[in-house]
Structures are given as C-alpha cells and as structure tokens.
Amino acid sequence: xxxxxxxLQTAGLRPTRQRVALxxxxxxxxxxxxxxxxxxxxxxxxxxxxxxxxxYNTLHQFTDAGMLRILSVEGSRTYFDxxxxxxxxxxxxxxxxVVDVPVTAQLKVENLPEPPEGMEVANIDxxxxxxxxG
Amino acid sequence: xxxxxxxLQTAGLRPTRQRVALxxxxxxxxxxxxxxxxxxxxxxxxxxxxxxxxxYNTLHQFTDAGMLRILSVEGSRTYFDxxxxxxxxxxxxxxxxVVDVPVTAQLKVENLPEPPEGMEVANIDxxxxxxxxG
DNA sequence: CTGTGTGCAAACTCTTTGCATAAGT
DNA sequence: ACTTATGCAAAGAGTTTGCACACAG
Numbered sequence: 001x002x003x004x005x006x007x008l009q010t011a012g013l014r015p016t017r018q019r020v021a022l023x024x025x026x027x028x029x030x031x032x033x034x035x036x037x038x039x040x041x042x043x044x045x046x047x048x049x050x051x052x053x054x055x056y057n058t059l060h061q062f063t064d065a066g067m068l069r070i071l072s073v074e075g076s077r078t079y080f081d082x083x084x085x086x087x088x089x090x091x092x093x094x095x096x097x098v099v100d101v102p103v104t105a106q107l108k109v110e111n112l113p114e115p116p117e118g119m120e121v122a123n124i125d126x127x128x129x130x131x132x133x134g
Numbered sequence: 135x136x137x138x139x140x141x142l143q144t145a146g147l148r149p150t151r152q153r154v155a156l157x158x159x160x161x162x163x164x165x166x167x168x169x170x171x172x173x174x175x176x177x178x179x180x181x182x183x184x185x186x187x188x189x190y191n192t193l194h195q196f197t198d199a200g201m202l203r204i205l206s207v208e209g210s211r212t213y214f215d216x217x218x219x220x221x222x223x224x225x226x227x228x229x230x231x232v233v234d235v236p237v238t239a240q241l242k243v244e245n246l247p248e249p250p251e252g253m254e255v256a257n258i259d260x261x262x263x264x265x266x267x268g
Numbered sequence: 269c270t271g272t273g274t275g276c277a278a279a280c281t282c283t284t285t286g287c288a289t290a291a292g293t
Numbered sequence: 294a295c296t297t298a299t300g301c302a303a304a305g306a307g308t309t310t311g312c313a314c315a316c317a318g
Contacts, residue, residue: 014293014297015292016298017292036282050299053284053299057298071208072207072259073208074213076307078283102247105245107247108244108245109244109260110241110243115224115262116264122227124263125260126243126260128246129255129256129257132254133254148273150272184274185274187276187277188275190307191273191274210306210308
C-alpha cells in the first residue's frame with residue numbers, strides 16, 4: 001500500500017487514486033499479462049471508475065518507469081507484463097492467451113549472435129507458440 | 135514463374151494476376167519481412183495496381199497455405215515472413231525494423247519446457263530486441 | 269457459364285490526442 | 294495556488310468485411 005505510493009513517487013509519478021488502484025491490481029498477485037481493456041475492466045469491477053484513456057496512459061508511464069514490459073506477441077492488442085525480468089512465454093493462438101514458461105524449466109538461449117554495429121541487446125523474448133493437439 | 139503458378143495451384147489458389155505478382159515479389163529475393171502496406175507499395179510501384187484489401191487477403195491465404203509466417207513482434211502492424219522455417223530475429227524498436235539473425239549464428243534454444251496438457255509446439259520465435267548503443 | 273477473386277468504401281478495433289475539468293502537493 | 298492528471302469525445306492507424314463487377318477455368 002504505502003510501498004506502492006513510494007514506488008510511484010520514486011518513478012516520479014504522483015500517487016493519484018487511479019494510479020494507486022491500477023498499480024495494486026497489477027502488482028498484488030504476482031506475474032500478470034494483460035491488455036489495457038482487461039485492466040480497465042478489473043478496475044471498474046472493483047468500483048474504481050477510471051477511464052480507458054487513463055489506463056493506457058498509466059500503462060505506458062509504468063512501462064517507461066521500468067515497472068512493466070510490453071510483450072512481443074503478434075495481434076492487434078498490446079500485452080503488458082508485470083514481470084520485467086528475463087523470462088519466456090507460451091502463446092496460445094486460438095485464445096490469444098499468454099502463459100509464463102515456468103522458471104523451473106530453465107530454458108536457455110545459446111550462441112547468442114553479435115548484434116550489428118552500434119547496437120546492444122535490450123532483451124530477448126522467446127515465444128513458444130502452442131496449438132491444440134489433434 | 136511457372137513454378138509460382140504451380141505453387142499456388144498446389145495451395146488451392148487460382149493463379150490470378152494479382153496473386154502471381156504478389157508471390158513473385160514475396161518469393162523472388164530470399165527472406166523478407168514485410169507488412170501489407172509495404173507489399174502493396176511495391177506492387178503498385180512496378181505497375182500492378184492491386185488493392186490493399188486484396189494484399190491483405192492474399193497474405194492471409196498464403197499464411198494459411200504455409201507459404202508465410204506471421205512474426206511475433208509487438209506493435210500495430212502485422213509483419214509477414216517469407217521464411218517459414220525455424221529462424222530468429224533482431225528487432226530494432228526505434229525503426230520498427232526486423233532483421234534475420236544470420237543462420238551462421240547457430241542460435242539454439244535449450245531445455246524446451248513441456249507444453250501444457252493437450253498442447254503441442256507450433257513454433258518458437260526468438261526476438262532479440264536491440265537498442266542503439268549509447 | 270459458374271464460381272472464385274478483386275476493388276471499393278464503409279465498418280471495426282485498438283490506441284492516441286486535445287482540451288476542459290479535477291485533483292495532488 | 295500551481296502543476297500535473299483525468300475524462301471525454303474525436304481522431305488516427307491498421308485491418309477486415311459486404312457487395313457489385315471482373316476474371317479464370
């Protein structure tokens with residue numbers, strides 16, 4: 001609670017009603033991947049009538065502050081990930097659902113190539129696309 | 135030429151003027167990643183006045199036929215990849231540009247986790263996001 | 269001929285923006 | 294008070310769709 005307010009302060013963001021509420025939703029229950037509309041729905045559901053535009057603003061501010069990451073998955077919607085450390089994802093096309101690869105899997109990427117001149121690696125996304133067996 | 139027509143036939147697609155022209159653009163020069171508007175621009179540039187809607191239709195038909203793949207990169211635009219085999223990408227955020235990781239890099243993904251019950255791996259996308267060194 | 273493909277324009281979805289109002293310090 | 298955040302509604306980008314006309318087999 002107060003640590004959420006502190007977290008926001010540190011990021012240079014005023015701990016407004018909306019931002020605190022959204023941050024609580026995002027960071028209370030471990031790793032989450034969600035789109036703006038999902039978060040908006042949750043906020044409204046618990047009686048925090050924030051606007052969708054503010055949810056978008058807030059998600060981007062949190063991303064700029066390093067509190068969230070944007071997932072590399074195709075599709076029209078942008079997914080934000082509350083886990084900003086290096087980890088990887090299953091992606092189920094049919095449902096557009098994203099699931100963490102369990103850390104216990106110890107998935108490793110080997111022989112990482114040299115990036116082109118003047119570039120450095122920002123991060124690595126591994127997306128394992130799944131389809132229903134049949 | 136005729137092999138492109140055959141390729142289309144095999145996929146159950148009539149080799150129409152537009153589809154042949156688009157297929158030639160796509161598959162003539164090795165691996166390419168492009169968005170619908172890019173391909174549309176190229177077609178118009180060489181005097182094949184195909185409509186954007188047809189380019190979208192065609193790209194999806196080719197994808198369904200396994201001739202193209204959709205890339206897992208975030209962002210508003212959908213990128214299609216003419217290389218459908220397992221290979222990986224650099225993604226330069228600032229430019230929205232996608233570059234193949236050279237095959238010589240021999241990048242390997244190890245300890246691939248078990249997919250959840252009833253699921254199988256369709257493919258694996260590794261996106262190495264780059265930023266300008268500074 | 270018959271059925272599929274194409275093109276246009278309109279519709280749609282997700283996201284961003286401008287500006288007046290509200291809230292934080 | 295002063296400044297930044299919020300909300301609304303409108304605009305924007307990319308993509309999809311419906312339907313009349315055109316073309317391939």
